[in-house]
Amino acid sequence: MAVVGGGMAGLGAAWALEGARRGGAALEWDLYEREPRLGGKVLTVRHDGFVVExxxxxxxxxKPWPIRLAHELGIGDRLLDANEDVRRSFVxxxxxxxxxxxGLVLTVPTRLLPFALSRLxxxxxxxxxxxxxxxxxxxxxRAFRDGRAAADPGLDESLAAFVRRRLGDEVLERIAEPIVAGxxxxxxxxxxxxxxxxxxxxxxxxxxxAVLGMVARRRARQRAAPRPAATGGQPRSYFYSFAGGLQDLVEALVAALPAARLHAGLGVARLAPGGEAGAPPGGRYALTLDDGRLTVVDAVVVATPAFAAAGLLRPLVPAAASLLDRIGYVTTATVSLAWRAADVPHDxxxxxxVVPRVERRPVMATTWSSSKFAGRAPAGHVLLRSFLGRAGxxxxxxxxDEEMVGVVRxxxxxxxxxxxxxxxxxxxxxxRGMPQYEVGHLGLVARVEAEVARLPGLALAGGAYHGIGIGDCLREGAAAARRVLEAAGAVASGDGAGG
Structure with missing residues (x-):
C-alpha cells in the first residue's frame, strides 16, 4: 500500500496502516512526500528560547484526535493549555x-451587558x-429540522447570507468576516x-x-463536568498546543513509524492502472516516483492538496479530477517577529x-504568541505573529521577504x-496553502468521493474535504486508511490517529 503526501492526513493514514500491520494484518506500506520534511503545514522553529510556529x-x-494520538505516542504530558487568564481578542x-x-461565541453574542456596552x-x-x-x-x-438536508449535501447557503440574515450587516462586516478570515x-x-x-x-x-441556540449551548457546556486539569493529560482550554510547539506531535509520530517506510524528498509523479505496460506484475495501481522508479501497490491513499490529487487521479478517474479542479486555494504567509518586552509599549x-476586510490593510490578523501560550518567548521578551493573504x-x-517584513512592521x-x-x-x-470551502462544497466532495469509490483500494484524505484543522486531517487520514484496508481485506487494529 502507498500513502501519497506526508502532511498530517498522510501521517494519520500511515499511523493507521502501521497499527493494522502491528495488529497482525499482512500488509506493507510506504509513504511518499515530495518535500524534504514531513508534517505539512505544521512547522515549528525553535530559536534562542523562542518557539515560532x-x-x-x-x-x-x-476535536480530540490529536489529543488521543499524543497519549498513544507517550507525549500526553507535553500538552499545553492556552493562557485562559488573558483570553481576550480584539478587532x-x-x-x-x-x-x-x-460571551461572544463564533460571532454570536450570549451575554447581554458586555455586548450592549461594546463600542465595536x-x-x-x-x-x-x-x-x-x-x-x-x-x-x-428548515431542511435540517425536517430531515431533508442529509439526503442533499448540496443544500447550502453562504456564511455571509446566514450572518446577514440573522445578525445584520455590522456583525458580518466587523466581527464575522475578520474572525472567519483568520x-x-x-x-x-x-x-x-x-x-x-x-x-x-x-x-x-x-x-x-442563533442567539437563543448559542445561549442554550453555552449553558449546557457549563453544566457539563469540567475538563480535568492539563496535568492529567487533557487540555482545559479551548485552544491547546504542545510545550515545544505543534511539531512535538509530528516529531513523535515520525519517530514511532518505521523510518524505512517514510520517503521524504521523494514524491509520486504519476498514478496509473497497475496493468500499464512496463509496470511490475501484480497490484492494482502503478506509481511512477520522482526518481523514475516504478512501483505497484494494491491500494493508495492520496493525501495531497486537491489540485495535486486532481493531477494524479486524471488517468484513473477523470470525472473526479475535474471536480477536484474546482476546489480553490488561497496563498497565505505568516511573519513572526521578536522584541525585548520593553520595546513593545502596547498592553x-x-x-x-483580527482586521476586517473593509479596513483594506495588508495584515489580516496578529497573534500575541507569547501571551497566548507559555514558553513561546524567553523571560523579558515578546513574540508576535502576523498573517497575510486572504481570498481576493x-x-x-x-x-x-524584506517587503513583507517591512509591511508587517x-x-x-x-x-x-x-x-x-x-x-x-x-x-x-x-x-496555494488554504483550501476554500465555497457554497455547495459538501455536495462537490460527495460527488468526488462517489467517483473515487468506484475504484477499490483508492481513497482521498486531507484538508480539502471535511475540515482544515490538524484534528480533521488526522481523522480523515485514518478514515481513508480504513477504507483501503477494507478493500484489501485487511483488518485494522483500532482506527489509528488517536481513534
Whole structure:
C-alpha cells in the first residue's frame, strides 16, 4: 500500500496502516512526500528560547484526535493549555483595537451587558442583532429540522447570507468576516456555511434563533463536568498546543513509524492502472516516483492538496479530477517577529487581533504568541505573529521577504506603537496553502468521493474535504486508511490517529 503526501492526513493514514500491520494484518506500506520534511503545514522553529510556529499555532480541544494520538505516542504530558487568564481578542476597526465582547461565541453574542456596552457596533447594529430573537428559520435550517438536508449535501447557503440574515450587516462586516478570515482566509460571501460552520445551521434548526441556540449551548457546556486539569493529560482550554510547539506531535509520530517506510524528498509523479505496460506484475495501481522508479501497490491513499490529487487521479478517474479542479486555494504567509518586552509599549493581555476586510490593510490578523501560550518567548521578551493573504487579496502574501517584513512592521507601528527594530523575523510562505470551502462544497466532495469509490483500494484524505484543522486531517487520514484496508481485506487494529 502507498500513502501519497506526508502532511498530517498522510501521517494519520500511515499511523493507521502501521497499527493494522502491528495488529497482525499482512500488509506493507510506504509513504511518499515530495518535500524534504514531513508534517505539512505544521512547522515549528525553535530559536534562542523562542518557539515560532510557521503554520497553525494550536488545535481545538473539541476535536480530540490529536489529543488521543499524543497519549498513544507517550507525549500526553507535553500538552499545553492556552493562557485562559488573558483570553481576550480584539478587532481593529477605524484605527482602534476594540475588544470583542465577553460571551461572544463564533460571532454570536450570549451575554447581554458586555455586548450592549461594546463600542465595536453602533446601537442600530446592536438592535439589528436583537431581531434574531423573532426571525423565522431560513430555508436550509428548515431542511435540517425536517430531515431533508442529509439526503442533499448540496443544500447550502453562504456564511455571509446566514450572518446577514440573522445578525445584520455590522456583525458580518466587523466581527464575522475578520474572525472567519483568520481561520479560513476566505470570503464569507462565497464560503459554505454547511461545510465551515455547520453548528450555526444546527442551532437555527433546533432553536430557530442563533442567539437563543448559542445561549442554550453555552449553558449546557457549563453544566457539563469540567475538563480535568492539563496535568492529567487533557487540555482545559479551548485552544491547546504542545510545550515545544505543534511539531512535538509530528516529531513523535515520525519517530514511532518505521523510518524505512517514510520517503521524504521523494514524491509520486504519476498514478496509473497497475496493468500499464512496463509496470511490475501484480497490484492494482502503478506509481511512477520522482526518481523514475516504478512501483505497484494494491491500494493508495492520496493525501495531497486537491489540485495535486486532481493531477494524479486524471488517468484513473477523470470525472473526479475535474471536480477536484474546482476546489480553490488561497496563498497565505505568516511573519513572526521578536522584541525585548520593553520595546513593545502596547498592553499584551490578550491573544491578539483580527482586521476586517473593509479596513483594506495588508495584515489580516496578529497573534500575541507569547501571551497566548507559555514558553513561546524567553523571560523579558515578546513574540508576535502576523498573517497575510486572504481570498481576493493574496498580494501581501506574495511580496518578497524584506517587503513583507517591512509591511508587517509598519502595521504594528500603527496599531500597537512598536517602533523598535525586531530581534529577528521569520517568514513562512504557504503558496496555494488554504483550501476554500465555497457554497455547495459538501455536495462537490460527495460527488468526488462517489467517483473515487468506484475504484477499490483508492481513497482521498486531507484538508480539502471535511475540515482544515490538524484534528480533521488526522481523522480523515485514518478514515481513508480504513477504507483501503477494507478493500484489501485487511483488518485494522483500532482506527489509528488517536481513534
Amino acid at each position: 510557521g503554520g497553525p499555532d494550536s488545535a481545538l480541544a473539541e 481593529l476597526w477605524r484605527g482602534r483595537l476594540h475588544e470583542l465582547p465577553e 457596533l453602533s446601537w442600530r447594529g446592536k438592535a439589528r442583532v436583537g431581531l434574531d430573537l423573532v426571525l423565522p428559520r431560513g430555508a436550509v435550517a 481561520v479560513h482566509a476566505g470570503d464569507p460571501e462565497r464560503m459554505s456555511l454547511r461545510a465551515t460552520f455547520p453548528l450555526f445551521l444546527e442551532l437555527e434548526a433546533r432553536h430557530r434563533s 499584551l493581555r490578550g491573544f491578539g487581533y 487579496a493574496e498580494g501581501p502574501a506574495e511580496l518578497d 509598519r502595521e504594528l507601528r500603527e496599531t500597537m506603537g512598536v517602533a523598535a527594530p525586531p530581534l529577528f523575523a521569520h517568514v513562512f510562505r504557504w503558496p
